[in-house]
Amino acid sequence: MKKYDRVGRRIAFAAAGPAIALVAAVALTSVVLLVSGKNPFEPYTVMFEQATFSDIQVLILNDAAGYYIGGLAVAIGFRMNLFNIGVEGQYRLAAMVTAVVGANVALPAALQLPMLILVAMLTGAFWAGIAGILKVTRGVSEVVSTIMLNSIATSVIGYFTLPSVFGVQVGNNKTTGEMAESGWFPGIDMGAAGEVYGFVFVAVALGIAYWVILNRTRFGFDLRATGASESAAAASGVDAKRMVFTAMLISGAVAGLAGMPILLGDTHTYSLSFPTSLGFTCITIALLGRNGPVGIAFAALLISWLDNASAELDYVGYDTEIAVIMQGLIVIAVVVSYEAVRRWRLRAQQRMVGEELAAGHTKPTAPGDPGDDDTEKEVAAR
Template sequence: MRTFDKDRLILGLAGPVLALVVAFLLTSVVLLSSGLSPFEPYEVMARQIEFVDVQVLILNQTGIYYLAALAVAIGFRMNLFNIGVDGQYRLAVMFAAVVGASVELPAPLHVLLIVLVAMLVGALWAGIAGVLKTTRGVSEVVSTIMLNAIATSLIAWLILPANLGVQPPGSNNTTTGDIPSSGWFPGVELEGGTIYGFTFIAFALGVVYWFMLNRTRFGFDLRATGASQTAAQASGVDAKRMVLTAMLISGALAGLSGMPMLLGQTHTYSLSFPVGVGFTAITIALLGRNSPIGIFFAALLISFLEKTAEGLGLAGYPKEIAIIMQGLIVIAVVVSYELVRQYGLRRQQEKVGEELAAQARKNKEGVAA
């Protein structure tokens, strides 16, 4: 039993480690072919960690990516590919910002209302894809991609001053109005900036995610349905209900992805709010292998690459190096995980063969005795 656990741990780490090594090597080749040093950019990026403001930026971005990646991971554990996290996140944060700016409540209730609105909108938007899949058999990949496009257009229309938007005097930017201070989530003040308070909520939700999947009946049903809907139905699990539930939970988590920045920094939504968070989260979930700990380190790595890229520009290197590395990580993750999976299958076959051979020898010795 110990050998099995050891092998499983090694195989679990082999995929992401191999992907990172390959990505770094390929990035070095790109730098070398461009006439640049293949090592100095990494040193420049590493030196950025010494600054407290960069540390704060990395940690805050990690919290945002962590929530979005958990949303993606819930789908992955159900064998669902929720590509719509980005649309769910942006639509949810916009409606949450509108509601937050339009009401006045005591501080805890105000924050709670904003968070609940974000979760509800995210869940409902993802639920559309869930309903289409369970009732009409529409692939969630197709429906969530289309819903992303619809969300983008819907937000652009709703945020117009004639609808839900507000245009501050003397500004060309359109926002949803400022949320009163009672709707702000307090953070940790440091010399280099403020760590969003909701960042710690994000990391705590990782523990909830682990507990739900591994210590509850619902988590077992979810994993069983993801492994085989036919087998799950044979054991009494309503597979369609689990698909819809997984999409709703995924959407709710996606809706929370915008809360660290909304409640901790901007206190309003505008068209300059970050986009592409959901797509980056797919990379993070894949690299972290849907594990809450793995996702944390993957989110930390991607955030590090993004927030230290500014230092590359100051050192005379193109900031796009970080983007190239992220793209190579995506490719390397897919290839390395398939290689590790094939190796794992061969290893299991070898172990079964060894056990059968050992049992045959014991039977032969018993007959001879």
């Protein structure tokens, strides 16, 4: 009974942060709508309605796959207090390199796909590893270096996609040429609704792996310990520098996969129209999902829904930017409400421990505790 109670409480606490944040974000968005003289509720009904159409559902799911993988990449860093803002550069660079390799190498699908995935991971890890090395050897903040590396990635991509290098001009779009068909990741045909990327399932598998590694392996424990208290982790035998570097590499490798759902499942080429700024959105997603694999999944679906359903707003006289405003408000609300809930929860737990101990105070103190009887004697004597 008591156990059940506690589980319920834990779920309530876990849900409280996101719930408060979302309610606040919706409320504030409505205020924005009101101020601009618009109906503060209609956009939501429009967007909810969109979510009932199967073709939109497929779009939401497909986009969510990339968001989810990117969110995991950010979360790995967050779990040990590393702020990998470079997911943006890592996934784009990885997508471009993979596209180039895929266009120029043609192995059988059984080899081609693993090879491409490996290339993407290595590229992402390499790009993040630069920031990792700088932090470990020179103490450069990963925030600064990854932001810089994002810019550099843009330039590198610009160079590689030049027609004189690997680029292929298609109309007025610069692409990297079409990838060999053996490197197309098979999807699930949903008929008129479109095709669900096969990479959606890879994303799910990554989420499971993320949970298992963090919670069930030694490495994961060390990583979480470092994030929770660097000094305690160091005293417990974690090599902090190696941990920082390893975590950056893994975060980058996962980030490298974030562009794969769309690259291997849809575009099959890297071009000027390849989606950008996914890496920044993923920071929101990791925050909103509280760095947990399930939370990130909900967050990825939510953001993907906002993205895909907001397109319709244009047709009924609202600005699609409402969704962008809402995403921004979610970030702010999340940061505030999570910290509030964290403190509130810690206090509640302390109180609970106090209450339970007070309730069980009749329990005789352990033998070998001479102080207790004496206290009573002294008090009585006074």
